[in-house]
Amino acid sequence: MTKPFAPVFAPYLERPGHALPSHASRWMLLASALTLAACSSTPLPEWPAASTAPRPQAPSTPASAAASTTSAPSAASVTPVAPNTRLEVLPYSAAIAALFPDPSERYSTPGLSEGRHSATTNSELAELLREISQQSLNQSPRIGLLNSGNAQSGTPIYALIATKAPAISPLALDESGRPTVMIVAGQQGTDTAATEAVLVLSKELGAGGLLAPLLDKINIIFVPRANPDGFTQGTASTADGTDLRQDHLLLQTPEARFLAKLARDYRPSVLLDAGEFNAVQPTLQRFNAVRANDMGLQYAVTPNGHEFVTKAAREWLHQPVSQTLSQAGMRVDWSFEATGPSAATGFAMGTTEPTTLRNVSSLKNVASMEASSRGSDLGRTHLQRRVHSHVKAMTTVLESAAQRAAELRQVNSFVTRDVASQACRSSLTVQAQPRMEQRDVTLIDAASAHIVQKPAAWTSGLALGAPRTRSHACGYWLSANAVQATERLGMMGVYVQRVAELSSLDVETYQSSAAATGNGTTSISLARGHMEAAPGSYYVSMNQPLAFLAAAALEPDTPYSFYSHGILSQLNETARVVALPQIVFEEE
Known part of the structure; x- marks a missing residue:
């Protein structure tokens, strides 16, 4: 098999941010689409070679x-x-x-006019x-x-x-x-x-x-x-x-x-x-x-x-x-x-x-x-x-x-x-830490006005360490009460669908423990189980181009997640869907 996703997803993947066609009267074939994604990886193509053409000349000074x-x-x-x-x-x-x-x-x-004491006003x-x-x-x-x-x-x-x-x-x-x-x-x-x-x-x-x-x-x-x-x-x-x-x-x-x-x-x-x-x-x-x-x-x-x-x-x-x-x-x-x-x-x-x-x-x-x-x-x-x-x-x-x-x-x-094809397989980095180093920082000495090198502790933003990972979910279920979360996801371009009929899901639910992680979040464990997605609840498929952005918002145990900031008020308002679902969605 060579195609990474089913034809029903092709229009959306060509035009991220645009709506998928509605399928209210029949089963949404998420299972087939994700099966195709899972059975074939998307190999990395060769990086484009450096162009030998001259750079276009925009103004160095307008x-x-x-x-x-x-x-x-x-x-x-x-x-x-x-x-x-x-x-x-x-x-x-x-x-x-x-x-x-x-x-x-x-x-x-x-x-920037001569004699001005203030910047351009609103x-x-x-x-x-x-x-x-x-x-x-x-x-x-x-x-x-x-x-x-x-x-x-x-x-x-x-x-x-x-x-x-x-x-x-x-x-x-x-x-x-x-x-x-x-x-x-x-x-x-x-x-x-x-x-x-x-x-x-x-x-x-x-x-x-x-x-x-x-x-x-x-x-x-x-x-x-x-x-x-x-x-x-x-x-x-x-x-x-x-x-x-x-x-x-x-x-x-x-x-x-x-x-x-x-x-x-x-x-x-x-x-x-x-x-x-x-x-x-x-x-x-x-x-x-x-x-x-x-x-x-x-x-x-x-x-x-x-x-x-x-x-x-x-x-x-x-x-x-x-x-x-x-x-x-x-x-x-x-x-x-x-x-x-x-x-x-x-x-x-x-x-x-x-x-x-x-x-x-x-x-x-x-x-x-x-x-x-x-x-x-x-x-x-x-x-x-x-x-x-x-x-x-x-x-x-x-x-x-x-x-x-x-x-x-x-x-x-x-x-x-390639991002969409990762649903239900590979791994997800839930959180990672920047690399701590020592570096000589170029500064100007206040007394001598000389440019000097000052040794200092340095937190690099170019490399990630100590990653905390989980398996990459097929999608995320959100309760009908999670309206604020779905609105924020939609503003960012993440595609969210509303469940039309009672649907059976294999999930991992989040369980809170009393222990603190030391970074401002609560320790959370996962419990494998089964649930029925009620009509009016929501589903966020990971078979979409902004899948990792959705995961950043919805995995609860980070200091920047929707749960940590109250956009999702309860842990039970979301769950990780870990097997290919069959869901009927509402008309849009």
Whole structure:
């Protein structure tokens, strides 16, 4: 047998996120589909060879950004100008500031205007995006503005969509055959430079713009400011204090739900999460030093992430961006933050848990990466340089995706089928730990202004250890009371079906013990048994492309699961289905 799944699943696997046909009057042939999946593995194809074609040329500096009477140098040789520090006091010595000269390019947005003391406001951002979209009416490329979601205060969250498809609808972009690149900025209200960089590039999407040629190969979605309330309040968190960066599995905030539904509907192949990190504290207090790197990069690594998706993120996103920034005179490192209460605890890269935008996107089979510039605590200091680093990173991601458009489609087609074919077989990593190491971290000594190497404890986000595994279920049963859980899964694009008739299931149920695991969760064991699925309850098949994302939410004994956070209130509201079921589902 060579086919990994039955024909009834083929339309869905071709178009993840779209509904399967209804089968209310007959038995849903899940058993046959999963039998086919189980009897044939999906062998890994050969990784696409490196292309010898030249990279498409997107702007190293958009034309609208230049404000110099002399010609701009190439990206590999940025001629600095004196840093602009007139608007606020430097947070460190002038000698340290001199290590971060402004680029020769001068970028233009409302928030980057001379004499400004604040970044582009939410109202200015909305006005600029409307102006850009209106200029493209009845033209190609089409640029449309979506504001289908609001922050907690009611402030709209905007997404700008650019395409050479005949419309900006999800269906039109899907039928264009071009992969979509989604760039999200400003998950923290203090991510000033990332938002301004997206606005700079947004002006280059229209006819005659320097990004327009890339739209022959890709579609582009920009979210310039994902957390407008945080910007208004001057805080990193959302209005209710949530760290939006960690809310992409639970979807507790409307901001995270907006991003989830946007990704569900438009199904990007590439995602870049653009933000900023603290340049000064707590590094100064602990190490008598400040951060030296202009940009921190990290591609997605998370339990059950597909190896091809991780490889695409590393080779087609991280490596080109790192090279481009280095050639532009920027210091590049991994994305990391100081951890713990003392210097002895050192630094940690971003989490490997499936809670961040990059990691959740990876479980949606999207090549994903984070790019953070130094400066969330710098106000307007070095702002042109910080924006420059993001412009370089974003344009490189867009260039690389355009160059790799065909390979991205091939990888996505293979991975969606390979993930679905794992149902009822192989193993599932329920939870894993990042690797603990020692590393010399490049910093700037506060006293001498010299770039130095400081030895520190290091938590790597690039490798997983101590995995806790279980067999991969055929699916998950959810009780009729689990409405909130099914809604959250649906927002992420996980396919959930409702049981129409009483159905017999072989299951493993979760049993809680009094013992604690030490990581904030309760020890849970499994009990094999039999149950009757009542009409009105739900079934989540693992024979679907987002199977591992569903498992991350539904396996209860992790600190990030739906059960741990009360989205599933009782352990008996879910069970692992461990044998091929026959279920009749409701009409949709």
